[in-house]
Amino acid sequence: MAVKLFERVESGKGLFAVESISLIYNALTSLLILLLFPRMDHPGVMLLERAGIVALTFGLIALYQTFPCRLTAFVRMAVQMSLLAYWYPDTFEFNRLFPNLDYIFATVEQGLFGCQPSVEFSKHCPSIWFSEPFNMGYFFYYPMILVVTVWYFLTHFEWFEKICFVLVTSFFIYYLFYILVPVAGPQFYFPAIGMDKVNAGIFPPIGDYFNWNDYLVPGPGYDQGFFYQLVEASQEVGERPTAAFPSSHVAISTIVMIMAWRVSRKLAAVLAPFYVLLCCATVYIQAHYLVDSLVGLVSAFFVYQLATLMYKRWFISPVFRLMG
Structure with a gap:
């Protein structure tokens, strides 16, 4: 393993594909900061962070x-x-300036299902036997990504640049959408309007409420569970009232499963239970409306194809190759 890790490759002078798309996203959002500069909370700091x-x-x-x-x-x-952990909450700094759209999605949810599935799911399955597996699945979102990328690095190094590009580009596609479509999800919107209105099927618009309020109440389920507390801790650090529609957890994990399936059926089989639990958990912990997760699932296949096409058109020749 050590020999392979330090095996020499052509250095080249160019950017890797994933660096190129990251710099493009950086430039686009920097331009947006300049356009919205007077309205933003700390635009100067954001521009300095981007320069860093x-x-x-x-x-x-x-x-x-x-x-x-x-x-x-x-x-x-x-x-x-790893910088995706920075770019995700960064979407909130933009969409907090626009009128919140949760009332539309909650109304659609009510019309389609006659209830709020995120509320009913956790209400009818509150025990540790449901709560812990679902929270475990939700927590394993980033570990799943890590496992698949490391697998490619160790076993199919020639494809490593491509899968990193496809993953990061997929994230950025969703992030750009989140900036323009501000939906916070049930875990933020329902406490903001009150559960009495939710139970009555009344979903009022709240304008720019989340520009001034981003408090996240504890999620449903067995609150003494190990994975419950891990998810709560991670959400307290990185969660914002943003990025609910469509669910990137479902979309990106679906893309990860496609990548796993293409390289190893056994790897995909090992990850499959975590994937199913994760998809269920997005609704169970009230991070997303059910329509968010369904659209995340369907859109994943289109986004995967788009990101793959972008790589083939722009970066078909690998930036690095093993030297003989």
């Missing part, structure tokens, strides 16, 4: 050119993927 990300990207390129091997290639990719 650019500097980090080119610093890692310099490191790779000095030590061109699989390990430094992995570090360059991994850093861009």
Whole structure:
């Protein structure tokens, strides 16, 4: 393993595909900051953070050119993927300025199902036997991504750049949508309007309420459970009233399952239970409306094809190759 990690590759002078798309997203959102500058909470800080990300990207390129091997290639990719933890809550800094649209989605949900599935699901299945498996599935969202990307790195290094690009590009496609379509999800919207209105099927618009309020109440389920508390802790750190429609948890995990299936049926079989639990959990913990999760599932196949097409058109030649 150590020999493969330090196996020399062509250093090149260009950006990896995932770095290119990250810089494009960085530039697009920077332009949006400049356009919305007077209305934003801390636009100067956001622009400085983006400049720092650019500097980090080119610093890692310099490191790779000095030590061109699989390990430094992995570090360059991994850093861009880890920055998704920054880009996700960043969407809230934009969509908080626009009128919230949850009332539309809650009304659609009520019309389609005659109830709010996120409320009924957790109400009828509150025990530890449901709560813990669903929270476990939800918590394993990022570990699933990590497992599949590392699997490609170790077993199919020639495809590693492509799958990193497809994953990060898929995230960015959804993030751009979240910026323009501000939906917070039941866990934020229902406490804001009160459960008496939810139970009565009344879903009033709340305008820019979330521009001033982002409090997240504890989720439903068995609150003494180990995975319940892990999910609660992670949401307290990184969750914002943003990115509900469509569910990126369902969409990205579906894309991850496609990638796993294409490289290893056994890997896909191992991940499948976590995937099913995760999809159920998005509604169970009230992070999403059921329509969010269904659209996330369907859209995943289109987004996967779009990101793959972008890679083929723009980056068909691998940036790095093993030196003979």
